[in-house]
Amino acid sequence: MIPFNKPFLTGKEGHYIYQAVLSGKISGDGIFTKKCQDFFEKKYGFQKCLLTTSCTDALEMAALLINIVPGDEVIMPSYTFVSTANAFVLRGAKIVFCDSRTDHPGMDEDTIEPLITDKTRAIVPVHYAGVACDMDKIMDLAARYNLYVVEDAAQAVDSYFTGKDGVARPLGSIGHLSAFSFHETKNIMAGEGGMLVINDHQFLERAEIIREKGTNRSKFFRGEVDKYGWVDIGSSFLPSDIIAAFLYAQIENIGDIQRRRSEIWNVYYEKLLPLAGKGIIGLPVVPDFATNNAHMFYITLPDLQARTALIAALKSSEISAVFHYLSLHKSPYYESKHDGRELPESDRYTDCVLRLPMYYELSDNDLDLITGVILNHFA
Amino acid sequence: MIPFNKPFLTGKEGHYIYQAVLSGKISGDGIFTKKCQDFFEKKYGFQKCLLTTSCTDALEMAALLINIVPGDEVIMPSYTFVSTANAFVLRGAKIVFCDSRTDHPGMDEDTIEPLITDKTRAIVPVHYAGVACDMDKIMDLAARYNLYVVEDAAQAVDSYFTGKDGVARPLGSIGHLSAFSFHETKNIMAGEGGMLVINDHQFLERAEIIREKGTNRSKFFRGEVDKYGWVDIGSSFLPSDIIAAFLYAQIENIGDIQRRRSEIWNVYYEKLLPLAGKGIIGLPVVPDFATNNAHMFYITLPDLQARTALIAALKSSEISAVFHYLSLHKSPYYESKHDGRELPESDRYTDCVLRLPMYYELSDNDLDLITGVILNHFA
Numbered sequence: 001m002i003p004f005n006k007p008f009l010t011g012k013e014g015h016y017i018y019q020a021v022l023s024g025k026i027s028g029d030g031i032f033t034k035k036c037q038d039f040f041e042k043k044y045g046f047q048k049c050l051l052t053t054s055c056t057d058a059l060e061m062a063a064l065l066i067n068i069v070p071g072d073e074v075i076m077p078s079y080t081f082v083s084t085a086n087a088f089v090l091r092g093a094k095i096v097f098c099d100s101r102t103d104h105p106g107m108d109e110d111t112i113e114p115l116i117t118d119k120t121r122a123i124v125p126v127h128y129a130g131v132a133c134d135m136d137k138i139m140d141l142a143a144r145y146n147l148y149v150v151e152d153a154a155q156a157v158d159s160y161f162t163g164k165d166g167v168a169r170p171l172g173s174i175g176h177l178s179a180f181s182f183h184e185t186k187n188i189m190a191g192e193g194g195m196l197v198i199n200d201h202q203f204l205e206r207a208e209i210i211r212e213k214g215t216n217r218s219k220f221f222r223g224e225v226d227k228y229g230w231v232d233i234g235s236s237f238l239p240s241d242i243i244a245a246f247l248y249a250q251i252e253n254i255g256d257i258q259r260r261r262s263e264i265w266n267v268y269y270e271k272l273l274p275l276a277g278k279g280i281i282g283l284p285v286v287p288d289f290a291t292n293n294a295h296m297f298y299i300t301l302p303d304l305q306a307r308t309a310l311i312a313a314l315k316s317s318e319i320s321a322v323f324h325y326l327s328l329h330k331s332p333y334y335e336s337k338h339d340g341r342e343l344p345e346s347d348r349y350t351d352c353v354l355r356l357p358m359y360y361e362l363s364d365n366d367l368d369l370i371t372g373v374i375l376n377h378f379a
Numbered sequence: 380m381i382p383f384n385k386p387f388l389t390g391k392e393g394h395y396i397y398q399a400v401l402s403g404k405i406s407g408d409g410i411f412t413k414k415c416q417d418f419f420e421k422k423y424g425f426q427k428c429l430l431t432t433s434c435t436d437a438l439e440m441a442a443l444l445i446n447i448v449p450g451d452e453v454i455m456p457s458y459t460f461v462s463t464a465n466a467f468v469l470r471g472a473k474i475v476f477c478d479s480r481t482d483h484p485g486m487d488e489d490t491i492e493p494l495i496t497d498k499t500r501a502i503v504p505v506h507y508a509g510v511a512c513d514m515d516k517i518m519d520l521a522a523r524y525n526l527y528v529v530e531d532a533a534q535a536v537d538s539y540f541t542g543k544d545g546v547a548r549p550l551g552s553i554g555h556l557s558a559f560s561f562h563e564t565k566n567i568m569a570g571e572g573g574m575l576v577i578n579d580h581q582f583l584e585r586a587e588i589i590r591e592k593g594t595n596r597s598k599f600f601r602g603e604v605d606k607y608g609w610v611d612i613g614s615s616f617l618p619s620d621i622i623a624a625f626l627y628a629q630i631e632n633i634g635d636i637q638r639r640r641s642e643i644w645n646v647y648y649e650k651l652l653p654l655a656g657k658g659i660i661g662l663p664v665v666p667d668f669a670t671n672n673a674h675m676f677y678i679t680l681p682d683l684q685a686r687t688a689l690i691a692a693l694k695s696s697e698i699s700a701v702f703h704y705l706s707l708h709k710s711p712y713y714e715s716k717h718d719g720r721e722l723p724e725s726d727r728y729t730d731c732v733l734r735l736p737m738y739y740e741l742s743d744n745d746l747d748l749i750t751g752v753i754l755n756h757f758a
Contacts, residue, residue, distance in 0.1 A: 014393040021386055027571055082608075083614075086612060090612055183406055190621065191409075191621045192432070192618060213460075214461055229712075230461045240563075242621060243619055243622065246396075332609065333612075
């Protein structure tokens with residue numbers, strides 16, 4: 001059986017967890033939490049990183065930080081994970097869904113502006129498959145309408161956007177706030193885990209408080225106050241240092257991980273190119289302004305029936321390939337709250353995207369087998 | 380240096396984490412999450428256990444499950460951790476704080492009834508130091524006024540309440556919902572971690588959904604629906620299976636851990652009894668209806684000055700002893716929202732409680748040293 005995903009050990013996870021325990025502190029903000037945060041701040045130039053228990057929690061922190069209140073509107077793609085929306089719904093926001101691009105499941109940046117009202121507070125671009133949205137367009141809208149941008153960078157570690165100024169900026173460093181995931185399907189992972197990135201200075205102090213259950217405990221530990229207490233709303237967003245220790249072992253190998261994932265991605269692309277040439281399947285598009293972090297290899301089928309048939313063919317060869325999101329504007333929870341606009345591209349990706357197995361330990365033989373089954377299926 | 384707390388390894392944590400990775404799934408609800416949940420359900424007769432990333436998150440799940448909306452009132456002690464309150468404040472609740480007992484920091488059950496209004500939705504007893512509140516009184520009020528009871532059992536693993544019927548019931552099994560903590564200071568721990576216990580059948584189905592980001596994914600994995608989608612609000616409350624694997628190694632040793640902690644607790648008690656006999660300090664009281672799970676050993680000093688002096692004396696002998704909560708009704712965040720009632724016992728515990736080092740690996744020599752410093756200090 002070739003699974004869709006397989007977590008792996010780089011080798012030092014156990015050793016680092018042991019070190020964390022020896023340090024005498026494995027609750028949140030221990031030595032490995034700081035090591036992970038430092039790594040991301042230095043490598044990608046993020047102003048401040050705060051590990052969280054999940055990307056969902058990082059998005060919830062973002063919703064608290066930008067002070068979402070009932071009635072506020074937040075614009076995001078319908079083709080995304082439920083947490084992108086739920087984090088803002090929990091604070092009472094109305095979600096205004098926009099459609100995906102025709103060439104890519106990411107949000108169609110040109111459809112955002114007409115959705116902006118005087119209640120709009122934020123735009124949440126989702127960098128699908130780690131491929132950047134056009135952040136020039138989105139940041140320009142945010143500046144003109146005085147909106148916040150929260151990047152859902154769940155899949156976007158080690159990926160870049162190059163704007164009109166020619167500068168390649170890491171995804172997660174462009175919006176006011178950004179959220180990353182270290183869920184086990186991600187390039188760098190800890191089973192469950194996430195990170196909030198703060199690029200706008202105004203949020204730094206309150207983020208520490210909200211993450212520490214609404215207390216000024218971080219200030220206390222820095223000696224800036226002589227006792228700490230309840231000063232704001234908040235939650236427990238800190239992961240155990242066991243998670244951070246595990247994550248750090250992965251982070252140290254990010255170069256090797258990214259190299260291998262890119263190889264896998266390129267093999268898929270090259271072997272399946274003939275099918276795309278004949279118009280039988282669609283292959284991922286990486287716009288000129290984006291890079292490919294090899295988070296995911298997906299193909300698009302012409303319709304739901306074709307996808308279902310290919311999933312079955314792969315399954316009969318013991319290969320697990322999986323579809324992805326269902327349009328949130330048509331979900332049982334949100335359909336009646338949606339404004340009724342059709343979002344045909346989102347619905348198309350709902351029916352037609354198929355994700356192929358993608359993980360570090362996927363072998364060249366596995367790749368031959370998978371691509372062989374697909375080529376045969378259409379032969 | 381004798382720290383206040385020291386996490387320790389039972390020996391199999393690394394092995395179980397390795398097993399979790401080999402299983403191919405270390406995201407939430409993996410094999411060790413199920414093992415932990417099964418353990419608690421069987422050992423303590425909890426109807427349903429769901430691991431969470433923290434006790435805070437378990438309390439937040441409880442607030443979502445009982446449908447707290449703005450304006451609802453929730454009664455709880457002022458002398459508690461900030462999360463007890465924050466979890467409900469995040470949903471818009473007004474917190475109505477009650478005072479502590481004179482003999483114990485737990486809520487004074489006899490002061491609850493006058494605080495109940497037609498807006499009251501829930502009572503949240505906190506089993507301070509793992510010592511039960513009088514659950515007969517609390518459950519009786521809940522039944523008469525149609526309120527929910529959410530036990531904050533953060534510190535209360537492996538502790539019991541014996542009611543008028545003479546039956547010893549595990550804490551966490553009595554309220555409609557209960558929340559446990561596996562923070563590193565707890566008897567059984569994973570750095571950060573928690574668990575929601577569901578004792579009222581009506582919450583079972585929705586709890587699964589809320590914990591899975593508002594989706595019916597659990598039903599999907601059981602084959603009860605053919606795809607899963609967004610059906611409700613929710614968040615990502617599931618911990619990584621790495622956390623569960625670590626926790627399971629601790630759980631397996633619960634008997635040994637509890638035995639050693641009880642020994643430590645009893646040594647403290649016996650050595651300090653003469654000081655209590657002279658009225659110099661107060662020792663913990665365990666009411667007849669409660670058991671002592673040896674979560675914490677605290678003493679009470681006559682006033683803040685006496686406590687500060689003893690902390691300093693211990694510190695000069697390289698012993699870390701720490702105070703505990705600050706009355707939430709006087710916190711910067713809540714003081715202006717509180718109704719102005721004085722809660723003198725809560726304020727007294729704020730000033731006078733001192734917690735002594737308590738952890739599995741605390742040696743008999745350490746105990747001699749700590750109690751020696753305290754006895755000398757008052758000689």
